[in-house]
């Protein structure tokens with residue numbers, strides 16, 4: 001099973017799936033395809049990804065000669081492939097909640113996504129201040145995310161019990177809140193702390209830092 005991902009520092013959609021594969025110790029090989037920069041004569045990222053699939057984006061999972069190319073679809077595929085790993089919560093109601101909040105992350109929060117691209121290693125506090133005071137829809141997105149986090153079953157725990165696909169979907173937000181230094185409630189800070197202590201999250205962040213040094 002090969003998982004194609006973009007730069008760890010930048011690719012929020014890749015981060016989600018990689019975290020799931022790593023946190024649940026799934027048998028996969030990572031294929032890092034760096035995003036091309038405007039000064040490159042050829043868009044090697046687009047060439048590589050489009051040769052794999054016409055969607056041309058990361059993440060993409062290649063398994064048994066099939067390509068699955070959307071982060072939520074990949075996670076659902078993995079959950080079916082490894083049922084004993086319980087990538088979704090075992091409890092039906094928690095599982096339904098995990099699916100709801102993952103779908104909400106997948107389809108919403110466009111203001112946060114558009115104004116605040118993930119950049120794990122950057123300190124974007126200054127931009128954060130300007131963005132925060134300029135965009136009410138950005139403040140609304142963060143407020144809704146904090147509401148979702150506050151509804152987790154245990155204050156010191158993950159969103160739906162043990163670490164699940166839902167947490168992986170919100171991991172890039174944890175990174176954004178840190179980079180842009182948006183002030184959040186103590187309960188949200190506690191969730192961010194829990195996430196940052198997770199071994200898979202730590203490994204991804206280490207990888208992002210290593211990319212910048214390299």
Ligand SMILES: N[C@@H](CCC(=O)N[C@@H](CS)C(=O)NCC(=O)O)C(=O)O
Pocket residue numbers: 006010011012013014046056057058059069070071072
């Ligand atoms: N809905 C897709 C979105 C994937 C996506 O937008 N990936 C970005 C990187 S994080 C990408 O590949 N961008 C390159 C491009 O658009 O050419 C998913 O969930 O996987």
